[in-house]
Amino acid sequence: MEKSNGTCRPQSWFVIFVSFGLWFVLFYFNSEAFISSKNKVQSVMADYVYGITYPQSITSVENVTDTDESSVDNNSVDDPVEIDEPRNEDPIAKNGNEPNDLTDLVKEIGSDSGPDPSCSGKYIYVHDLPSEFNEDLIKECRTLNKWIEMCQYMVNAGLGPRIGNSQGVFSTKGWFSTNQFMLEVIFHNRMKQYKCLTTDSSIASAVFVPFYAGFEVARYLWDTDVPTRDAASLALVKWLTSKPEWKVLGGRDHFMVAGRITWDFRRLTEKDEDWGNKLMVLPEVRNMSTLTIEASPWHRNDFGVPYPTYFHPSSDSEVFQWQSRMRRQRKRFLFSFVGAPRNSTKLIRNQLIDQCLASKKCKLLDCNKGNKKSCDKPSNVMKVFQNSIFCLEPPGDSPTRRSAFDAILAGCIPVFFHPGSAYTQYTWFLPRDYKKYSVYIPEDQVRDGKVNIESVLQRYSRDQVRRMKEEVIKLIPRVIYADPRSKLETVEDAFDISIEGVLERVEKARTDLREGRNPDEPPYLETNTWKYNLFKTEEKHEWDHFFYD
Numbered sequence: 207m208e209k210s211n212g213t214c215r216p217q218s219w220f221v222i223f224v225s226f227g228l229w230f231v232l233f234y235f236n237s238e239a240f241i242s243s244k245n246k247v248q249s250v251m252a253d254y255v256y257g258i259t260y261p262q263s264i265t266s267v268e269n270v271t272d273t274d275e276s277s278v279d280n281n282s283v284d285d286p287v288e289i290d291e292p293r294n295e296d297p298i299a300k301n302g303n304e305p306n307d308l309t310d311l312v313k314e315i316g317s318d319s320g321p322d323p324s325c326s327g328k329y330i331y332v333h334d335l336p337s338e339f340n341e342d343l344i345k346e347c348r349t350l351n352k353w354i355e356m357c358q359y360m361v362n363a364g365l366g367p368r369i370g371n372s373q374g375v376f377s378t379k380g381w382f383s384t385n386q387f388m389l390e391v392i393f394h395n396r397m398k399q400y401k402c403l404t405t406d407s408s409i410a411s412a413v414f415v416p417f418y419a420g421f422e423v424a425r426y427l428w429d430t431d432v433p434t435r436d437a438a439s440l441a442l443v444k445w446l447t448s449k450p451e452w453k454v455l456g457g458r459d460h461f462m463v464a465g466r467i468t469w470d471f472r473r474l475t476e477k478d479e480d481w482g483n484k485l486m487v488l489p490e491v492r493n494m495s496t497l498t499i500e501a502s503p504w505h506r507n508d509f510g511v512p513y514p515t516y517f518h519p520s521s522d523s524e525v526f527q528w529q530s531r532m533r534r535q536r537k538r539f540l541f542s543f544v545g546a547p548r549n550s551t552k553l554i555r556n557q558l559i560d561q562c563l564a565s566k567k568c569k570l571l572d573c574n575k576g577n578k579k580s581c582d583k584p585s586n587v588m589k590v591f592q593n594s595i596f597c598l599e600p601p602g603d604s605p606t607r608r609s610a611f612d613a614i615l616a617g618c619i620p621v622f623f624h625p626g627s628a629y630t631q632y633t634w635f636l637p638r639d640y641k642k643y644s645v646y647i648p649e650d651q652v653r654d655g656k657v658n659i660e661s662v663l664q665r666y667s668r669d670q671v672r673r674m675k676e677e678v679i680k681l682i683p684r685v686i687y688a689d690p691r692s693k694l695e696t697v698e699d700a701f702d703i704s705i706e707g708v709l710e711r712v713e714k715a716r717t718d719l720r721e722g723r724n725p726d727e728p729p730y731l732e733t734n735t736w737k738y739n740l741f742k743t744e745e746k747h748e749w750d751h752f753f754y755d
């Protein structure tokens with residue numbers, strides 16, 4: 207559809223957000239509940255609305271069992287990594303977040319070396335936020351999530367407990383039981399190692415705001431009133447705008463990371479029953495850039511970055527070794543699906559599960575209730591992916607899935623069913639030519655029973671598969687976050703690529719302002735952001751129905 211779509215967007219949103227209120231109530235009592243709305247707007251958007259909640263199949267308060275793996279491996283003598291594990295177990299002291307860390311590090315860098323020419327245009331100034339915006343949230347880790355015990359994941363600079371290798375699925379180093387919501391801490395810790403930090407904001411190209419936005423909002427997503435949910439966002443903005451750094455460009459050079467999907471931060475009304483806080487709709491934050499694991503297709507102030515995976519190498523060679531191992535890896539299954547069914551007619555998970563069960567060439571790791579723990583074990587999931595040529599990555603609670611990155615990491619060619627699952631999201635990281643590294647099967651064809659997954663995948667020749675798999679393996683460094691306590695030499699990871707993306711965007715805003723243009727007025731309509739990001743055009747596209755009414 208055309209540009210006129212933009213004008214009806216806010217109204218649709220209103221409907222969506224209102225509908226969410228109802229849905230949420232259902233979810234709260236029944237994690238598999240869904241909206242069975244006949245309203246077109248709602249149904250088009252429903253996938254996104256699902257996203258407002260929780261990772262699949264979290265059904266009750268429980269301590270995630272990832273760490274089972276390390277205890278199991280406790281017994282295995284072949285993994286020396288496990289031996290020094292207890293050193294890293296104190297969440298507060300050992301996460302590398304001590305308030306003075308950064309200041310010390312920056313002083314060190316700033317004092318002995320003058321401006322480094324290789325840092326020209328790359329300097330980043332990090333705001334020294336009051337601890338209530340970051341450190342305190344780690345200390346209060348028990349309150350961060352109603353369903354998941356988050357404290358266990360705070361260790362190792364936010365990577366989580368190390369996982370052993372009793373099943374031989376991983377390499378001996380660099381593997382952690384990383385929770386998908388930990389990006390804020392991992393990114394902040396990576397920033398502490400960034401080579402062009404400066405304490406002089408006047409030479410900085412960008413200003414990093416180490417606010418743990420997702421941790422903060424996750425405490426209040428359920429059963430709270432609007433003022434409670436918005437308090438920290440408003441306090442943050444008040445703090446930021448009181449600083450001289452804000453005045454320079456009105457925040458256009460500021461950026462932050464939100465380790466939860468964008469819909470947790472985009473409440474449009476002041477009604478308690480609407481979802482999330484309003485962080486990302488505040489005028490100040492609209493001037494900033496926010497990196498998030500799932501960005502909005504219709505807004506230009508947030509950018510999709512990879513979910514954290516389980517692999518956090520501390521040297522280039524760990525990356526190369528893993529890549530060559532995945533090149534050699536023999537595959538037993540043509541395709542696989544790891545996930546839980548959904549009780550939604552809108553979603554295609556149940557059809558995929560049925561097709562998988564009906565095919566001898568498919569491996570299913572069913573994450574439905576009784577089996578959930580099995581899917582929480584990184585080795586179970588990674589083993590299936592490593593053994594599969596293709597990995598099915600359908601939308602679930604939202605269009606994106608951490609699983610897509612786990613699949614890439616395992617050298618498994620992802621199969622996407624919705625363009626918002628990756629193609630329109632992670633344009634900084636993935637090739638625009640998505641056919642090079644993935645298979646796209648429109649979800650409506652699956653829903654209508656028009657497509658047999660096995661025969662579609664079977665049609666790829668040996669040679670095509672080999673080339674696509676190689677593309678996937680080449681992507682591995684770009685979608686992982688290195689261990690923040692060490693530095694990779696030549697490999698650029700997702701952090702490095704994110705920083706490049708931010709610097710480029712800030713530079714563009716700076717040029718616009720200098721030349722008297724409004725940075726908010728790129729040559730496209732904001733609601734077409736997804737399309738422009740990917741195709742650099744706003745022309746009608748076959749995917750429009752995924753994004754517009």
Ligand SMILES: *[C@@H]1O[C@H](CO)[C@@H](O)[C@H](O)[C@H]1NC(C)=O
Nearest residue numbers: 236237238239240548549550
């Ligand atoms: C899904 O729907 C079926 C049939 O309507 C019902 O038996 C089942 O309990 C539902 N599952 C969940 C998790 O809500």
Ligand SMILES: *[C@@H]1O[C@H](CO)[C@@H](O)[C@H](O)[C@H]1NC(C)=O
Nearest residue numbers: 266267268269270355357358
């Ligand atoms: C989770 O772990 C905490 C301590 O780490 C414990 O107090 C709590 O009872 C555990 N919850 C469950 C459901 O096992």
Ligand SMILES: *[C@@H]1O[C@H](CO)[C@@H](O)[C@H](O)[C@H]1NC(C)=O
Nearest residue numbers: 274276277278279280281292
């Ligand atoms: C793992 O090792 C620790 C310390 O050596 C021990 O307390 C614990 O019981 C072991 N876990 C298992 C499952 O053997």
Ligand SMILES: *[C@@H]1O[C@H](CO)[C@@H](O)[C@H](O)[C@H]1NC(C)=O
Nearest residue numbers: 455456457458489490493725
């Ligand atoms: C947003 O940036 C513009 C400059 O592009 C500035 O004039 C405006 O004051 C900023 N908005 C806020 C709320 O600071």
